Amino acid sequence: MYIYNSLTNKKEEFVPLEPNKVKMYVCGPTVYNHIHIGNARPIIFFDVVRRFLEYLGYQVVHVSNITDVDDRIIEQAGREHVSETEIARKYTEAYVTELKRLGVKPYHHMPKVTDHMNHIIRFIEELIAKGFAYEVEGDVYFRISKLKDYGKLSNQALEHLEVGARITDHDKKENPLDFTLWKKTDKGIQWDSPWGQGRPGWHTECVTMIHHHLGPIIDIHGGGSDLKFPHHENEIAQSEAVAHTPLAKYWMHNGRLMIDEEKMSKSLGNVILLKDFLNQYDGNVLRYFMLSTHYRQPLNYTDEAIRQAQKEIEKVTSAYQFLTHKLDFFDPDGNETETPELKALKDEFIAALSDDFNTPNAISTLQTLLKTINRKIRRSQLTKAELMELRGMRRLLQTFLEVLGFSIAVTHLTEEDKTLIRLKEEARKNKNYELADQYRAQLQKKGIYL
RNA sequence: GGCGCCAUAGCCAAGUGGUAAGGCACGGGACUGCAACUCCCUGAUCAUCGGUUCGAAUCCGAUUGGCGCCUCCA
Numbered sequence: 001m002y003i004y005n006s007l008t009n010k011k012e013e014f015v016p017l018e019p020n021k022v023k024m025y026v027c028g029p030t031v032y033n034h035i036h037i038g039n040a041r042p043i044i045f046f047d048v049v050r051r052f053l054e055y056l057g058y059q060v061v062h063v064s065n066i067t068d069v070d071d072r073i074i075e076q077a078g079r080e081h082v083s084e085t086e087i088a089r090k091y092t093e094a095y096v097t098e099l100k101r102l103g104v105k106p107y108h109h110m111p112k113v114t115d116h117m118n119h120i121i122r123f124i125e126e127l128i129a130k131g132f133a134y135e136v137e138g139d140v141y142f143r144i145s146k147l148k149d150y151g152k153l154s155n156q157a158l159e160h161l162e163v164g165a166r167i168t169d170h171d172k173k174e175n176p177l178d179f180t181l182w183k184k185t186d187k188g189i190q191w192d193s194p195w196g197q198g199r200p201g202w203h204t205e206c207v208t209m210i211h212h213h214l215g216p217i218i219d220i221h222g223g224g225s226d227l228k229f230p231h232h233e234n235e236i237a238q239s240e241a242v243a244h245t246p247l248a249k250y251w252m253h254n255g256r257l258m259i260d261e262e263k264m265s266k267s268l269g270n271v272i273l274l275k276d277f278l279n280q281y282d283g284n285v286l287r288y289f290m291l292s293t294h295y296r297q298p299l300n301y302t303d304e305a306i307r308q309a310q311k312e313i314e315k316v317t318s319a320y321q322f323l324t325h326k327l328d329f330f331d332p333d334g335n336e337t338e339t340p341e342l343k344a345l346k347d348e349f350i351a352a353l354s355d356d357f358n359t360p361n362a363i364s365t366l367q368t369l370l371k372t373i374n375r376k377i378r379r380s381q382l383t384k385a386e387l388m389e390l391r392g393m394r395r396l397l398q399t400f401l402e403v404l405g406f407s408i409a410v411t412h413l414t415e416e417d418k419t420l421i422r423l424k425e426e427a428r429k430n431k432n433y434e435l436a437d438q439y440r441a442q443l444q445k446k447g448i449y450l
Numbered sequence: 451g452g453c454g455c456c457a458u459a460g461c462c463a464a465g466u467g468g469u470a471a472g473g474c475a476c477g478g479g480a481c482u483g484c485a486a487c488u489c490c491c492u493g494a495u496c497a498u499c500g501g502u503u504c505g506a507a508u509c510c511g512a513u514u515g516g517c518g519c520c521u522c523c524a
Binding site for chain 2: 009026027028029030035036038039040041042043067070071072151154155156157179180201202203223224225226227228229230231253254255256257258261262263264265266289292293294296297298300302304305307308309311312315318319322352358360361363364365367368371374375377378428431433436437440444449
C-alpha cells in the first residue's frame with residue numbers, strides 16, 4: 001500500500017502507527033448552507049480510502065467534523081431570520097441525509113464544535129501556558145514565531161508570506177501571520193472563556209477534535225488541497241506545540257472540482273448544490289464521475305462527463321441484475337469458483353488501489369470484469385462449471401462495488417417469475433411470438449430481461 | 451511577488467525512461483422472430499521548442515495556455 005504524502009510530496013509505503021489500525025480524520029463542512037458537489041469530492045474519495053483499507057483488513061476509525069460555529073452561519077442566520085443554532089441544525093440534517101444518498105459509510109464520530117467548547121478552551125489555555133499563544137484584549141492568537149518549521153506542509157517561507165499578508169486588522173498581533181484561536185465578539189452566538197465572551201477560531205476545532213477522538217497523532221489526515229494553507233498548516237502548528245509529535249503521519253489532499261473549466265464560485269453563479277444534483281441523478285453517478293479521475297488531479301465537471309458516468313452506472317447495474325437473474329433461474333447448487341482469470345482481475349484491482357488509490361485503474365478493472373461477465377452470460381446454454389464460475393464473477397463484482405462504494409440494488413426472481421420465463425421460452429420455441437411478447441412484457445415490467 | 455498543480459484521440463482518462471491501458475461517442479459487423487441488453491472490429495506519438503539518453507509522453511530547461519493557494523471556499 002502506497003500513499004502520496006502531501007507533507008513530503010512523495011509516495012510512501014503505508015505503515016500504520018499501530019498494526020492493523022488506521023486513524024483517519026477528514027475536515028468536514030461548515031453548515032451554513034447546503035453543501036455543493038465540490039464538497040462531495042473529499043467525502044466520496046475518503047469514503048473509498050476507508051473502504052479499501054477495511055477491505056485490506058485494517059480496522060479504520062473515520063472521523064469527520066461538523067463546523068457549526070462560524071461567521072458565515074451567523075450571517076446566514078441573519079438572512080433567514082432564525083437563530084444560528086437553527087441554521088446549523090437545518091444544514092447538518094441536510095448534510096447527513098446527503099451523505100446517506102451518496103452511499104458514504106457512517107463516520108465513527110462526527111463531532112460538532114458546539115459539543116467541544118470545553119475541550120477547545122482547555123486546548124487554548126494549554127497553548128498559552130506553553131508560550132505558544134497570547135491574549136490581547138479578549139482575543140487569543142497563536143505565536144507562530146515560536147515554531148521553527150511553520151509552513152512546512154504548504155512549503156511556504158515565512159518571509160514570503162509576510163509580504164503577502166494583509167496589513168489591516170492585525171495591529172494587535174505580534175506578527176501579522178499569527179492566527180486567531182479565540183475571537184472576542186459581542187454579536188452572534190458566544191461562549192464564556194477565561195478571556196471573556198467570544199468564539200473559537202476555525203483552526204483550533206479540528207486539532208481539538210482529533211486529539212479528543214483519535215489522540216495526538218493519527219495515521220491519515222485528509223481534506224481539499226485548498227485547506228493546506230493556512231488551515232492544515234495551523235493544525236500542525238497547534239498540535240506540535242502541545243503534543244511535540246507530528247499531528248498526522250500521512251497528509252492527503254484531493255484536487256479541486258471545476259465546472260466547465262472554471263472555478264465554482266458564487267460570483268460566477270455556477271455553484272451546483274449536491275441536493276440539486278441528487279434530485280436529478282443517482283448518487284452512484286457522482287461517485288463514478290469522481291472516481292474516474294485520480295483524486296489528486298483537478299476534476300472538470302461537464303454535462304458530457306456526467307452523461308458518460310450515468311451510462312456506465314447503467315451498464316454496471318444491468319450486468320449485475322442480469323447475472324443475478326440468470327443465477328436465480330438456474331439456481332445451481334455448489335460453490336462459486338474463482339478461476340485464474342478472476343484471481344488476476346482481483347489482484348489487478350487491489351494493485352490499482354494500493355498504488356495511492358488509483359481509482360481510474362480500479363474502474364478499468366471493473367469494466368474488464370463486466371465484459372467478462374457479459375461475454376459469458378449471453379449464452380443460453382451453460383454448464384454447471386460455468387454457472388459456478390458465474391457465481392465467482394458475481395462475488396468479485398460485489399467486492400468491487402463494495403470497495404468503491406457503489407450501492408446497486410438488484411432484485412431476485414420469484415417462483416412466479418421463473419414460471420413466466422419458462423412459459424415465454426416455450427412460446428418462443430413454438431413460434432408463438434405474440435404470446436411470447438406478452439410474457440416478455442410482463443417480465444420486463446418487473447425489470448427482468450432474461 | 452512567493453508556493454504549487456495541470457496540458458495525452460471528438461469527449462472522459464491511465465501510464466512518470468523502453469516503441470501510447472480502459473471507457474464514452476461516431477462508423478462497420480455479429481447475435482435476435484422483432485426489440486432491449488450484449489459482443490467483435492476501427493482511431494492518437496502524448497501543448498510548443500530545445501537538451502540529456504542507445505532509447506522520453508515519461509528526466510532537465512525554456513515557451514504558450516489554464517488552474518489553485520498565499521483573505522475562516524473541500
